[in-house]
Amino acid sequence: MARSLDGLVLAPVADQAPGQVGTGTRFTYHERDGRVWAEYAGGDIVRGYLVGTRRGDRLDFRYVQLKHDGSTSSGHCESTVGELPDGRVRLTETWAWESQPGSGTSVVEQLAEPPAAAGGPVVQQVTQHAP
Structure with a gap:
C-alpha cells in the first residue's frame, strides 16, 4: 500500500472544464484508520x-464545492493511489457529478516540497540596522 495521504497537499496536473477544479486548486488531505477527507480551494472553487x-x-x-458564482455542486469519485518515480503521490481519479450531468477522469499529484522542507539548506537573511 502506498504511504499515508495525511498532511499531503495535491494539485491537478491539468485544468478541467470552466467552473471545476484546475491547476490552481489545492487539496489538503487527511487520513486516519481507513478514513480520508480533504479541504480544497483555488481557481474557480x-x-x-x-x-x-x-x-x-x-x-x-x-x-461538494462552492464556486465563486455562488453555485454548489457535488459528486462521487474513485481514485487509485500511486507513487511517482520521485516518491511523490499521484491519484488517478474517475469521477461523476451527482448534482449535474457529467463525468470524467483526472490526475492530481503531490506538490514538490520546497528545498528546506525536503532536507535542503535553509537560507536565512539577517538585516542589522546601525544604532
Missing part, C-alpha cells in the same frame, strides 16, 4: 470538501 474511505490503494469518496 471558493471552498470544497471531500470525505470517504481508503482500502489499500483505492479511495472512494464524495465531494
